Amino acid sequence: MDPVEKDIQARKEEILAEVRAIFKANMKFTDWNVPEANDRLGAELIIGVMQEALDTLKKEVEEGKYDIY
DSSP states (O other), X not given: OOHHHHHHHHHHHHHHHHHHHHHHHHHHHHHHHOTTOXXXXXXXXXXXXXXXXXXXXXXXXXXXXXXXX
């Protein structure tokens, strides 16, 4: 296994937990800002924004933006 693959694999659970933490924090912010919020709608919208960010990052990786970081 490549050293980079090994490193990412070792931190996989941490990365997944961080992504989940960002989602949960934004759910909490929505509840604070809109007390009567439809939580499912909020969750779907937050996931949409997160997916947009991931899609942008993926495109940037494909374009070589992070080849030398």
